[in-house]
Amino acid sequence: MEERMGEVLTAARDAASLRAIVAKDTMKALVYRGPGFKALEEHPKPVIQASDDATVKLVKTTICGTDLHILKGDVPTCAPGRILGHEGIGVVESAGAGVTMFNLAIKC
Numbered sequence: 001m002e003e004r005m006g007e008v009l010t011a012a013r014d015a016a017s018l019r020a021i022v023a024k025d026t027m028k029a030l031v032y033r034g035p036g037f038k039a040l041e042e043h044p045k046p047v048i049q050a051s052d053d054a055t056v057k058l059v060k061t062t063i064c065g066t067d068l069h070i071l072k073g074d075v076p077t078c079a080p081g082r083i084l085g086h087e088g089i090g091v092v093e094s095a096g097a098g099v100t101m102f103n104l105a106i107k108c
């Protein structure tokens with residue numbers, strides 16, 4: 001893991017900043033808290049659970065029409081507490097052993 005972390009940091013534009021972010025166990029998350037309510041909260045970072053999982057540290061993100069409908073309460077299957085956001089560009093931070101199409105530190 002230490003060697004993989006080194007690869008991430010080597011590729012980063014601002015290695016010191018990325019090192020501090022990667023070292024944290026938490027991340028900022030936009031959370032749906034019911035119709036018309038959202039919050040920016042600190043949440044645990046996701047972890048690899050299956051060999052084909054990967055985690056991506058987002059560097060740029062946005063919200064889309066789906067997120068706007070969720071925030072208005074138009075999507076009854078989306079319960080309060082859901083972390084929003086599925087549009088982004090980031091750097092692969094960790095990957096399971098079965099991930100072969102992406103390398104650590106690659107932008108995706």
Ligand SMILES: [Zn+2]
Nearest residue numbers: 064065066087
């Ligand atoms: Zn979308």
